[in-house]
Each structure stands twice: as C-alpha cells, then as structure tokens.
Amino acid sequence: MSCIQQIQQIHHIDPICPIQRRVHLNQQRRRRNGLLAMLLATGISLCMAIPSAFAAGDILNASYDVTRELFKEINPAFVADWKKKTGETLTINQSHGGSSKQARSVIDGMEASVVSMNQANDIDILADKGLLPADWTKAFPNGAAPFYSTMVFLTRKGNPKQIKSWEDLGKPGLKVIVPNPKTSGNGRYTYLAAWGSVIKSGGTEAQARQLVDRLFKNVPVLDGGGRGATTTFTQRDIGDVLVTFENEVQLVRQEFGDHFEVVYPNISILAESPVAVVDKVVNKLGNRKQATAYLQFLYSEQGQEIIAKHFFRPRSALAAKKYAASFKPISLFTVDEVFGGWKQAQKKHFDDGGEFDKIYAAKK
Numbered sequence: 001m002s003c004i005q006q007i008q009q010i011h012h013i014d015p016i017c018p019i020q021r022r023v024h025l026n027q028q029r030r031r032r033n034g035l036l037a038m039l040l041a042t043g044i045s046l047c048m049a050i051p052s053a054f055a056a057g058d059i060l061n062a063s064y065d066v067t068r069e070l071f072k073e074i075n076p077a078f079v080a081d082w083k084k085k086t087g088e089t090l091t092i093n094q095s096h097g098g099s100s101k102q103a104r105s106v107i108d109g110m111e112a113s114v115v116s117m118n119q120a121n122d123i124d125i126l127a128d129k130g131l132l133p134a135d136w137t138k139a140f141p142n143g144a145a146p147f148y149s150t151m152v153f154l155t156r157k158g159n160p161k162q163i164k165s166w167e168d169l170g171k172p173g174l175k176v177i178v179p180n181p182k183t184s185g186n187g188r189y190t191y192l193a194a195w196g197s198v199i200k201s202g203g204t205e206a207q208a209r210q211l212v213d214r215l216f217k218n219v220p221v222l223d224g225g226g227r228g229a230t231t232t233f234t235q236r237d238i239g240d241v242l243v244t245f246e247n248e249v250q251l252v253r254q255e256f257g258d259h260f261e262v263v264y265p266n267i268s269i270l271a272e273s274p275v276a277v278v279d280k281v282v283n284k285l286g287n288r289k290q291a292t293a294y295l296q297f298l299y300s301e302q303g304q305e306i307i308a309k310h311f312f313r314p315r316s317a318l319a320a321k322k323y324a325a326s327f328k329p330i331s332l333f334t335v336d337e338v339f340g341g342w343k344q345a346q347k348k349h350f351d352d353g354g355e356f357d358k359i360y361a362a363k364k
Helices: 003-011 018-041 046-053 065-086 099-107 120-128 185-200 205-217 226-234 246-259 279-285 288-297 301-309 317-322 335-339 342-350 355-363
Strands: 059-064 092-097 114-116 147-156 241-245 260-263 267-273 275-277 331-333
Touching: 059 065, 059 099, 059 288, 065 092, 065 226, 065 246, 065 288, 065 301, 092 099, 099 114, 099 120, 099 185, 114 120, 114 288, 120 185, 120 342, 147 185, 147 246, 185 205, 185 226, 185 241, 185 267, 185 335, 185 342, 205 355, 226 241, 226 246, 241 246, 246 260, 275 288, 279 288, 301 317, 335 342, 342 355
Parallel strands: 059 092, 059 114, 267 331
Antiparallel strands: 114 275, 147 241, 147 260, 147 267
16 A cells, blocks of 8 residues: 555544544544654655656545445456556546445545445435535436345344344344444445335334334444444354345355355345546546546446446346346335435434434434
C-alpha cells in the first residue's frame, strides 16, 4: 500500500456515534500526523506524491461489504479491456463497508468517482447533497442497477432449528444474525423482507410490525455491515441463522463446504444493486469518461458473466441462462410495491425515531 493510499484510508472514518466518532477522529489524526512526519523525514514531498496517486483517469469505487470478491475480478477485467480499446492504463481502487456508511463517507469527502451500493436510497442521499443529479437512475439501463440479489437464510448443517420462513425467525429462543439496518443495506433489506413477507401474505401492518419486533428480539449482536455479520456467524460461531444476500451465502458454502445449509424462503425481497458516477468528484479529477466506461462495463456480456459467476443475478439473458443452476426460482417483491419506494421506507422505518428505533429500543 502506498503512502497516499494510507492517507486515503486514514480519512475514511465510519461514523457510528458521536463519542466513537470523536475517538476515531483523534486516533486517525494522530496516525495522519505521524505519516506526514514520516514523509517529511524521508524527504518525500506530499505534493509530489499526490499526482501519482490520482493519475488522470484513475477510479475509486465506493461499494458495499459483500462485493469484494466480485470487484476483485471485475476491476482487472475492465482495466485490460480499457487498455485494449484506448491504450490507457488505469488503476481502480476499492473501498468497502456498510452501504449507508459508505454513502456518508462520500458525503464527508471520500473522493469516490463511482459508487456501487445495495440500495437506491444510499445514492439518493448523495443526490440530495448535490454530488450527482437527482435523476441518476436514468444514466444507465435497468434503473442504473446492473445486477440484483435477494435475502436468504444460512443455517447450521442440517438446519437443526428447522428454519424455513420469515415467520420462523421470530420463534422464541432463536438467535438470528443480521447487520444493523441503520448502517447496512443488508440489514435494511432483511427488515423490509420480513415486514413485506407478512403484507404479501395478506397480513396487516400491525402483524408485520409484530414479526419484525420478534425477529430483532432474537438478534444478539448488530454488526455494522454484511461481511461483519457473516464473520460473526461463521467464524465466531454465534447464532442459529444468518440472513444475508444470496451471493454471500453461496460464497460461504464454497469456503466452508457442508458446515452450513442454504434455505430459501418462499418469498423474499428484490435487492437491486444500483451504481452511479459521482459528478462532483469526476468533475474535479477529470475522469468522467473512464468512470462512465467502468460502470458501462458492468452491463457488457463479459461483465455480466463475471457478475453471475459471483452469484449476483445478472440482467443479461445469456448470462442468466448460462448460470441458471445457481439461482433458485423465488417469488420476489419490490420496495416500491410494498413500501412506496425507498424514500418512504427510509422515513417511516429507518430515520431517527422511526419504526426500527422504536422496535430496537423496546428490546433493551
């Protein structure tokens, strides 16, 4: 890792609460000052170093937790494709974390040329801050979402607690691992999937709230993002069931073999992964052409095949057909049809004082 990349990491703070934020700021300020002192002591000019770190066209992609493996393969494929087409050599850097945390980091100054999130709401927030246009969904096909997923369950081998449905997650004594809906799109989709499963089955809002209330009473720890929740379940051996994206449970199965079992509920939520060019950043860095091409590559047949290979559901009919065995048919509902869109869902359920805060406060 270069010195400049270290400085970029130092500036990337995940604000959790005011006290923790002050602690992070103080710790990272000391680290930054120490790094700057090291640079000066070795005779390196910071101003001279910056151009090599931000060469013309280079891209930082701020993405969510569970796309690490996907972009580890997408990035070199695009770099090679771009080199072949233009002769230009690009560097693509990645930043990963809870989707909502990543959005806040971009707002706080992380110079991401593109964002690839797991919910439209986290990009709408950037638009509200003037970092990109309000109609960003029109910039690319499929509402600017080149792939999608859904929420499924990962249980211990043999599914000893016989977990089959969203209703089962509210059983007394069960331990359910879910990341924090306030900081993670993964957690937010889980919450909405459970709520929506009741509504789509003919239940009332009150019944939906009761299920979500029971579910979160069964959550022993709220990790900040989806990958943290996976670690809690698989490596810390906490919980009876992990609720996460379909691609994540398949990666766990690949890594740990038969220690776990994937369970598909009969209904779940459509979890789109939208992308956007961050206008304010590309205008400053002068890499709009490269950033746009990078996101367009996700829609190419080569990009779509890589996406499908990593267990995200592709938009391409060819890729979907080729990898059909990876994607079990499941009834999916959208945030729009059950909750009236992300803005309404955010306001009612996840804003400060919303339904989630009330439910979680009652748990304590």
